[in-house]
Structure formats: structure tokens, C-alpha cells
Amino acid sequence: xxxxxxxxxxxxxxxxxxxxxxxxxxxxxxxxxxxxxxxxxxxxxxxxxxxxxxxxxxxxxxxxxxxxxxxxxxxxxxxxxxxxxxxxxxxxxxxxxxxxxxxxxxxxxxxxxxxxxxxxxxxxxxxxxxxxxxxxxxxxxxxxxxxxxxxxxxxxxxxxxxxxxxxxxxxxxxxxxxxxxxxxxxxxxxxxxxxxxxxxxxxxxxxxxxxxxxxxxxxxxxxxxxxxxxxxx
Numbered sequence: 415x416x417x418x419x420x421x422x423x424x425x426x427x428x429x430x431x432x433x434x435x436x437x438x439x440x441x442x443x444x445x446x447x448x449x450x451x452x453x454x455x456x457x458x459x460x461x462x463x464x465x466x467x468x469x470x471x472x473x474x475x476x477x478x479x480x481x482x483x484x485x486x487x488x489x490x491x492x493x494x495x496x497x498x499x500x501x502x503x504x505x506x507x508x509x510x511x512x513x514x515x516x517x518x519x520x521x522x523x524x525x526x527x528x529x530x531x532x533x534x535x536x537x538x539x540x541x542x543x544x545x546x547x548x549x550x551x552x553x554x555x556x557x558x559x560x561x562x563x564x565x566x567x568x569x570x571x572x573x574x575x576x577x578x579x580x581x582x583x584x585x586x587x588x589x590x591x592x593x594x595x596x597x598x599x600x601x602x603x604x605x606x607x608x609x610x611x612x613x614x615x616x617x618x619x620x621x622x623x624x625x626x627x628x629x630x631x632x633x634x635x636x637x638x639x640x641x642x643x644x645x646x647x
Contacts, residue, residue, distance in 0.1 A: 564621035
């Protein structure tokens with residue numbers, strides 16, 4: 415009920431009015447059945463703009479920090495993400511990554527749309543970074559198609575560190591579904607997972623027109639923070 419209120423009454427109409435998103439390729443979103451929408455991640459606004467224009471409900475794997483913040487802002491953010499049905503994901507790796515995989519598969523097995531950002535974190539500079547292979551593992555295990563998605567212009571309206579977004583028009587592009595049935599049964603092969611992930615990231619790159627960096631965003635952020643601790647938020 416909370417999700418429906420947000421999308422159709424409270425937040426969705428406001429976002430469409432303010433940002434007037436250009437939507438391309440929406441016909442690639444299947445009317446029913448399990449599918450993964452894999453997109454670039456440029457801004458906190460991505461969490462709201464893309465679900466607002468997708469006809470079906472979409473469940474995102476959201477970082478656990480959104481559910482554990484302190485103070486009034488933290489409590490409000492946690493309440494919003496829980497009410498919107500988003501799933502907290504621990505990004506520390508190991509068993510936490512396995513738990514995230516199980517959570518995503520549970521969504522897909524119910525025949526629902528799963529949203530995921532393969533980069534694993536927001537881009538701090540607007541470039542597209544190397545994808546984590548969890549998206550490939552879910553796609554192969556569930557036998558679900560992957561719809562690549564590109565958010566264009568959201569970095570400019572709300573880059574990391576900016577609380578209130580600028581009011582500018584954005585573009586949301588969806589590509590044709592990618593299916594990987596040729597790799598059925600190979601979801602435990604690391605080279606296969608990397609090949610599938612790279613194919614997904616290439617399609618996102620083609621749709622977004624971003625500069626590509628063959629490194630994980632989290633690693634680049636950590637290194638930059640180590641060298642310049644005051645310049646990266």
C-alpha cells in the first residue's frame with residue numbers, strides 16, 4: 415500500500431512534473447514474469463526516478479547503510495526504504511554477498527522485477543565502473559533476462575554530497591533484454607560470470623555514453639580517499 419501511494423499519489427507524479435524524464439525503450443520491460451533491471455548508478459535520485467516510470471513494481475537491493483542511519487534523517491530514510499519494499503544488502507563481501515544473492519533470487523522466484531546496480535555503489539565522478547558479478551550469478555541461477563538501463567543526467571542534478579537535487583530534465587533508457595540461456599548450468603564458473611557481467615556493462619555503457627573505467631568503483635574511491643581524505647564524500 416505504501417509503495418502504491420508513493421508511486422501513484424505522492425512521489426511519482428511530483429518527480430515526473432519536476433524532472434520531466436524522457437523515457438526510451440520502456441517497451442523492453444516485460445509485462446509479467448521475472449527479470450532483472452541492471453542500471454548505472456550516478457545519484458541518490460536514481461532510487462526514485464527509475465521506479466517512478468517503470469509500469470511494474472520493482473524491488474531494489476539497497477545498501478544496508480540506508481536502513482541503519484542515525485538521527486531524524488536516518489530514521490526517515492530507513493522508513494522510506496522499508497515501506498517501499500526495498501531489501502537491505504550488506505556490501506562487506508563473503509557471506510554477506512551470498513545473503514544478497516539469496517535475497518535477489520527470492521524476488522525473481524516470485525516472478526517479480528529485481529533492480530540492481532552492478533557497480534555496487536554510486537559513481538563518484540560520473541564515469542561507469544567495472545560491474546560486480548552478482549548480477550550474472552542471479553541471472554544464470556534464475557534463468558531471468560537482464561534489461562540494461564541507463565540513467566542520463568542524474569549525476570548533474572544530484573552528484574554525491576548534494577542534498578537537494580537541481581531541477582533539470584533527465585533521460586532514462588532501457589535496452590533490449592539480454593538472455594544467457596547458453597550459459598545454463600555454468601553459474602559457478604567465474605570466467606562465465608565475468609563474461610556475462612561484462613556483456614551487461616557494455617550494454618549499459620552503450621546506452622549511457624559514459625566513459626568506462628576497468629576497475630571497481632569502491633576500490634577507486636578507497637584509493638582516492640586514502641590519498642585525498644578531504645576531497646571525496
